[in-house]
Amino acid sequence: MAKFKMHMLVCGGTGCRASASDMLFDNLKKELQEQGLQDEVQVVTTGCFGFCEKGPIVKMIPDNTFYVSVEPGDAKEIVAEHVVKGRRVERLLYVDPVNKKQIADSKGMGFYKKQIRIALRNCGLIDPENIDEYLAADGYEAMGKVLTEMTPEDAIQEMIDSGLRGRGGGGFPTGVKWQIASKVSADQKYVVCNADEGDPGAFMDRSILEGDPHSVLEAMVINGYCIGATKGLIYIRAEYPLAINRLKIAIKQAREYGLLGKDILGSGFDFDVEIRYGAGAFVCGEETALIHSMEGERGEPTFKPPFPAQSGYLGKPTNVNNVETFANVPVIYNKGAKWFAGIGTEKSKGTKVFALAGKINNVGLIEVPMGITLREVIFEIGGGIKDGKKFKAVQTGGPSGGCLTEKHLDTPIDFDNLLAVGSMMGSGGMIVMDEDDCMVAVAKFYLDFTVEESCGKCSPCRIGNKRLYELLEKITKGQADKEDLDNLRNLCMVIRDTSLCGLGQTSPNPVLSTMDNFMAEYIAHVEDDRCPSGVCKDLIRYEIIPENCVGCTACARNCPVNCIAGERKQLHTIDQSLCIKCGACLEKCKFNAVAII
Amino acid sequence: MTKIKSLADLKKIKGDLQSKIALREKSDKPEGRVIVKVAMATCGIASGSKDVMEYLVDELDKRNIDAIVSQTGCMGYCYAEPTIEVTLPGNEPVVYGYVDLKKADEIIEKYIRNQELVDGIIPVNYQTIEKDKED
Numbered sequence: 001m002a003k004f005k006m007h008m009l010v011c012g013g014t015g016c017r018a019s020a021s022d023m024l025f026d027n028l029k030k031e032l033q034e035q036g037l038q039d040e041v042q043v044v045t046t047g048c049f050g051f052c053e054k055g056p057i058v059k060m061i062p063d064n065t066f067y068v069s070v071e072p073g074d075a076k077e078i079v080a081e082h083v084v085k086g087r088r089v090e091r092l093l094y095v096d097p098v099n100k101k102q103i104a105d106s107k108g109m110g111f112y113k114k115q116i117r118i119a120l121r122n123c124g125l126i127d128p129e130n131i132d133e134y135l136a137a138d139g140y141e142a143m144g145k146v147l148t149e150m151t152p153e154d155a156i157q158e159m160i161d162s163g164l165r166g167r168g169g170g171g172f173p174t175g176v177k178w179q180i181a182s183k184v185s186a187d188q189k190y191v192v193c194n195a196d197e198g199d200p201g202a203f204m205d206r207s208i209l210e211g212d213p214h215s216v217l218e219a220m221v222i223n224g225y226c227i228g229a230t231k232g233l234i235y236i237r238a239e240y241p242l243a244i245n246r247l248k249i250a251i252k253q254a255r256e257y258g259l260l261g262k263d264i265l266g267s268g269f270d271f272d273v274e275i276r277y278g279a280g281a282f283v284c285g286e287e288t289a290l291i292h293s294m295e296g297e298r299g300e301p302t303f304k305p306p307f308p309a310q311s312g313y314l315g316k317p318t319n320v321n322n323v324e325t326f327a328n329v330p331v332i333y334n335k336g337a338k339w340f341a342g343i344g345t346e347k348s349k350g351t352k353v354f355a356l357a358g359k360i361n362n363v364g365l366i367e368v369p370m371g372i373t374l375r376e377v378i379f380e381i382g383g384g385i386k387d388g389k390k391f392k393a394v395q396t397g398g399p400s401g402g403c404l405t406e407k408h409l410d411t412p413i414d415f416d417n418l419l420a421v422g423s424m425m426g427s428g429g430m431i432v433m434d435e436d437d438c439m440v441a442v443a444k445f446y447l448d449f450t451v452e453e454s455c456g457k458c459s460p461c462r463i464g465n466k467r468l469y470e471l472l473e474k475i476t477k478g479q480a481d482k483e484d485l486d487n488l489r490n491l492c493m494v495i496r497d498t499s500l501c502g503l504g505q506t507s508p509n510p511v512l513s514t515m516d517n518f519m520a521e522y523i524a525h526v527e528d529d530r531c532p533s534g535v536c537k538d539l540i541r542y543e544i545i546p547e548n549c550v551g552c553t554a555c556a557r558n559c560p561v562n563c564i565a566g567e568r569k570q571l572h573t574i575d576q577s578l579c580i581k582c583g584a585c586l587e588k589c590k591f592n593a594v595a596i597i
Numbered sequence: 598m599t600k601i602k603s604l605a606d607l608k609k610i611k612g613d614l615q616s617k618i619a620l621r622e623k624s625d626k627p628e629g630r631v632i633v634k635v636a637m638a639t640c641g642i643a644s645g646s647k648d649v650m651e652y653l654v655d656e657l658d659k660r661n662i663d664a665i666v667s668q669t670g671c672m673g674y675c676y677a678e679p680t681i682e683v684t685l686p687g688n689e690p691v692v693y694g695y696v697d698l699k700k701a702d703e704i705i706e707k708y709i710r711n712q713e714l715v716d717g718i719i720p721v722n723y724q725t726i727e728k729d730k731e732d
Contacts, residue, residue: 004712004713004714007714009714009718009720011720012716042713042714044714044715044716044718045716045717045718046716046717046718046719046720047674047677047694047717047718047719047720048719048720049720049722051722059720114722114723115722115723115724116723116724116725116726117723117724117725117726118726120673121725121726122670123638123669123670123671123672123673124634124636124669124670124671124672124673124682125634125669126669126670127634127667127668127669128668128669128670129668130667132614133614133618135607135610135611135614136611136614136615136618138611139611140601140607141604141607141608141611144603144604144607144608145604147604148603148604149604203639203640206638206639207638207640207670207671207673208670210638210639210670210671211638211669211670211671212670240639242638242639242642243639256600257599257600257601258600258601258602259601265601265602265603265604265606265607266602266603331726335726361676362674362676363675363676364673364674364675364676364677365671365673365675366673366723367673367723381722
């Protein structure tokens with residue numbers, strides 16, 4: 001069997017394929033064959049490199065040369081020069097946009113810097129059920145350093161200097177939060193990890209707990225030492241069974257090593273962690289509601305102040321941080337606040353993990369430095385929009401956030417910029433939408449979620465959101481008039497200004513931001529009884545285009561309500577009175593003879 | 598398990614573990630061991646990574662290949678689950694996506710046995726903290 005001396009990796013991601021990478025692949029193979037090198041050099045296709053802007057990409061192994069914008073016609077030159085003569089094809093090398101230098105080795109390229117894994121540093125690298133692998137990866141060293149070499153005050157100062165802000169959505173400076181809790185005196189304090197990840201489409205916290213549970217435990221001990229708490233509680237939703245299981249294993253192993261429990265590492269400091277289960281209510285991500293839920297009360301928020309730092313779990317001072325926030329903590333002590341503060345923007349330091357979902361090619365978990373643009377996230381790391389469709393909007397911040405559009409693509413992502421453009425960071429869900437998505441229907445989807453998840457304690461949220469939903473439903477049914485749009489906006493303002501907690505205060509955001517950015521779509525629904533994207537069922541109908549119909553009967557055979565009539569090889573017709581608008585006919589027609597009108 | 602009693606203790610254990618792992622993974626002897634990591638987070642398991650992991654354990658054993666198969670968390674490539682990372686002795690790790698049983702078989706026969714790459718590699722496109730240290 002032949003052993004290959006060299007490999008050529010040709011990107012087969014959707015973006016590169018659209019610019020003829022498959023033809024390039026064939027040409028490279030052909031060229032190698034002609035030179036009789038097919039047994040020495042292997043050509044393989046890969047997944048997306050996350051650099052679609054410069055595609056197609058070819059990477060040579062073992063020398064790591066990275067060619068960009070390679071056309072099918074370049075195959076000959078690459079084989080003749082690089083493979084045969086061992087000389088790089090200079091003109092195909094990547095040129096650094098900043099210093100205009102050609103970069104040959106992919107490791108020195110800027111695009112690797114688009115993702116820096118800090119919170120996800122061990123995810124996908126270590127076995128989460130084996131504490132030894134975590135220890136080998138610097139695990140618990142930050143804790144050891146803080147507990148034995150630093151005073152709580154110094155450790156808090158380090159956290160403040162790092163500029164880390166809460167990753168659960170609010171963006172409150174973590175060090176300041178710790179400081180406040182540390183200054184309240186009490187016989188007992190608590191550290192709480194908020195693992196009640198509730199945004200639709202978000203799965204960052206789950207992935208961290210499943211991939212690296214010890215990093216959270218380590219950070220909780222550090223947090224306990226800083227504020228003077230000896231007990232930690234992890235509030236996690238019961239629908240994350242794998243994360244719970246791995247946490248349990250991690251806690252057990254940490255106790256066996258004495259990394260949790262009494263007199264940790266001979267420092268005289270005691271700390272232990274327990275798990276509390278939530279029933280999966282969205283409002284329990286709000287810290288006061290979360291605390292009530294842990295106490296066995298209804299998961300309802302209460303007015304702040306008093307803040308949990310003053311009176312939290314069982315009336316004792318409590319510091320609540322989110323999973324991803326905690327996952328950042330050990331690295332900050334290992335590498336220093338200065339290092340951490342060197343990443344990101346002026347007011348938002350470090351990285352953020354996003355769960356990329358929706359109409360995007362590379363659905364997945366990414367960790368990017370603050371200040372990266374939406375364009376880089378969506379079109380490079382995310383590999384662009386599915387099926388070559390047009391980008392329409394991206395929803396960040398879940399039901400509390402808003403939709404950002406094309407004009408925001410070059411806005412650097414950080415806490416303050418996202419707020420300024422009418423959305424928010426939220427916990428990190430990022431749902432990408434294309435031209436086929438109706439923005440009124442999107443707003444309705446989020447309101448449906450909020451109505452379901454409102455705890456019902458305050459009337460603006462309980463009743464107001466229900467009325468908002470009804471107004472949106474009226475619009476999507478084509479029964480609304482212009483006055484309803486004014487009412488919609490007014491109601492949004494009232495809910496935002498008068499709700500008790502963050503859930504209600506932010507629930508109108510999806511409506512407001514879609515109204516701000518896509519008013520034309522609202523007006524089309526209201527004035528012309530038309531859904532421009534063809535989504536709202538009451539405003540569309542399916543019709544057969546006579547010129548295209550060949551009478552193949554595919555639509556009629558697949559119609560679940562048998563409302564399509566027509567003989568073989570004759571024009572078919574849809575009985576509109578029976579049609580349920582499921583779209584099966586459109587999907588099955590191979591002749592573009594079914595259209596949404 | 599013995600308790601770790603001090604920071605010095607912890608650092609010593611870390612050193613031991615690291616050299617143990619390095620010995621296991623970085624041995625450049627041709628007969629050194631193959632390391633296979635399977636992404637076993639919810640997304641991976643939902644796409645069948647558990648079956649793939651069991652298959653790999655069984656088949657590598659049956660085919661007399663000295664390999665360590667271990668589980669790990671989400672690698673982030675949820676669109677291409679199940680994903681596995683294969684490290685051949687003396688080589689950089691390679692991540693494969695969309696690994697079903699058929700693909701797993703191909704990876705064993707072609708890549709692990711013959712060091713012949715298989716289609717479906719997922720290029721690493723992020724920086725780790727360690728790499729940053731070297732800058």
